[in-house]
Amino acid sequence: MGKGTEWPAEWRLYKDRMTGLPVRQLTDYKAHSHHLYFTENGWYDGERRVLFISDRGNSTNLFSIHLDSGRMTQLTDYTDNDQLDACLSPDGSRVFVRLGGAVVRLDLTTLEERTLYECPSGFQIGNVSCAADGRSVITCIQEDLSHRLDLDLGNGYVGHRELMEAAPVSRIMAIAVDSGSARTVYEDRCFITHINASPTEPWLLTFCHEGPWHLVDHRIWGLDLRTGRAWKIRERLEPGEKVGHECFFPDGQRIGYHGFRLDGTNFFGSIRYDNSGMEETDFSFDTWHAHQDGGSQAVVDGKGHVKTLSLWRKKDDGSYDGPRVLCELRCSFHSQKVHAHPRFSPQGDRILFTSDRTGYANVYMMDLPQKMDELPIQGE
Numbered sequence: 001m002g003k004g005t006e007w008p009a010e011w012r013l014y015k016d017r018m019t020g021l022p023v024r025q026l027t028d029y030k031a032h033s034h035h036l037y038f039t040e041n042g043w044y045d046g047e048r049r050v051l052f053i054s055d056r057g058n059s060t061n062l063f064s065i066h067l068d069s070g071r072m073t074q075l076t077d078y079t080d081n082d083q084l085d086a087c088l089s090p091d092g093s094r095v096f097v098r099l100g101g102a103v104v105r106l107d108l109t110t111l112e113e114r115t116l117y118e119c120p121s122g123f124q125i126g127n128v129s130c131a132a133d134g135r136s137v138i139t140c141i142q143e144d145l146s147h148r149l150d151l152d153l154g155n156g157y158v159g160h161r162e163l164m165e166a167a168p169v170s171r172i173m174a175i176a177v178d179s180g181s182a183r184t185v186y187e188d189r190c191f192i193t194h195i196n197a198s199p200t201e202p203w204l205l206t207f208c209h210e211g212p213w214h215l216v217d218h219r220i221w222g223l224d225l226r227t228g229r230a231w232k233i234r235e236r237l238e239p240g241e242k243v244g245h246e247c248f249f250p251d252g253q254r255i256g257y258h259g260f261r262l263d264g265t266n267f268f269g270s271i272r273y274d275n276s277g278m279e280e281t282d283f284s285f286d287t288w289h290a291h292q293d294g295g296s297q298a299v300v301d302g303k304g305h306v307k308t309l310s311l312w313r314k315k316d317d318g319s320y321d322g323p324r325v326l327c328e329l330r331c332s333f334h335s336q337k338v339h340a341h342p343r344f345s346p347q348g349d350r351i352l353f354t355s356d357r358t359g360y361a362n363v364y365m366m367d368l369p370q371k372m373d374e375l376p377i378q379g380e
Contacts, residue, residue, distance in 0.1 A: 003077040003111055007063070009070025016327040018308065019375055023327055024365045026065055027072075031055035032361040033063075034354040036086055037127065038291055038341035039196050039247045042352075044092035044108070047345060050352065051075075051095065052363050053084050055337075060084045062097060062106070067365075075111060087128045087137070090199070094177070096137045098128045103139060103175055116180040117173070129195045131225070132252060133202035136174045138185075138225070140192050140207065143168035164191045164211025172207060174225060186228050190217075194244075200252025204273060206233065213242035213259075220246045220257065222273050234271050234278065238262070249294045250346070258290035258300065268298050268312075281312065281320050285378070288333055293344040297368075298322075299351060301329055301340035309342055309353060310378050311368070324375035327366060330357035337361050 010028040015021070027033040033054040036042040042051035049064045060082055062075040078084070078099060085098040096116075097104040101124065103117040119125045119141045126140040145166050170192035175182045191210040198204035205223040207230075209216045220233040220243065233255060234243055243259035249270065254277070258268040268290040269280030287300040287310075298312040298320070307329045312322030331340045331354070338361040342353040351366045369375060
């Protein structure tokens with residue numbers, strides 16, 4: 001098995017035992033498979049295909065699945081690899097892959113690869129996100145402190161606080177997708193991650209100061225790629241408040257997020273990059289992630305005793321109907337590979353998520369019901 005290999009369909013359809021809605025399990029293999037991180041769109045080819053990452057053959061590689069047939073194509077052939085991050089170009093013709101300390105450009109038609117960038121010695125590379133004009137891919141590099149800190153961030157956030165307190169040198173890099181030339185856009189002494197490029201504004205980016213959310217100086221930051229100017233987005237409204245998992249809306253202007261208050265209230269919300277137009281909705285159970293499709297729908301993945309995907313829809317008066325149970329989740333969240341990371345499709349009519357409900361992480365998809373009253377109210 002290698003690059004270009006066609007894998008037969010593994011999918012199966014079952015009825016969710018809580019709602020009766022059909023759920024399609026897209027992958028079924030004795031190794032972890034998961035979709036792209038929820039801030040990155042993995043749907044392409046007119047939403048007929050979606051990217052996913054799988055550990056088949058004891059190595060992590062990139063795959064795509066055809067949503068009409070279920071057949072899968074292996075896009076890369078990396079050996080002895082355990083981690084992989086990827087983002088699509090805006091036109092869906094290329095994928096940019098973070099592999100070790102490198103950023104690789106992959107043509108989705110020819111599967112030709114070219115290494116665009118390798119981070120300097122003494123640094124580690126973060127996630128990748130493509131600018132709206134398709135001309136540059138943005139990443140962050142952080143000073144590698146693994147020689148003096150016990151770090152296992154992908155499996156239980158081991159060393160998360162220690163790395164924040166160590167204040168590593170971090171740089172945000174813009175890499176030209178044709179020439180591979182790279183420039184430092186921003187540098188600071190703090191743990192920077194979660195690079196998110198606006199899908200419509202080529203100059204606009206968000207990033208975060210990483211660490212325990214209630215301890216970081218500030219979580220969500222905006223960045224002007226033209227000037228290197230950075231600013232705070234959605235400052236804390238009360239001490240100890242946690243806000244994060246920021247993600248651009250499709251308009252490229254608003255940023256969705258979720259958070260937790262000291263009194264135990266959870267909330268999801270959105271705000272423009274210039275800190276205007278903030279909207280937030282409270283709910284009473286714990287969650288890991290929230291995703292919004294642009295303002296009319298929101299989904300969260302419950303943790304603790306509420307292991308479901310829960311859905312909200314905006315009503316004509318601007319309030320939300322919800323939370324309503326979409327399906328049972330049964331996700332352990334034990335490591336990043338088995339986080340649910342629910343995400344709406346570009347058209348907002350389907351949900352993609354990951355769960356290790358069968359023992360291995362697999363990718364799941366649901367068609368959303370047209371009527372909210374078909375779904376049970378959370379907690380009833």
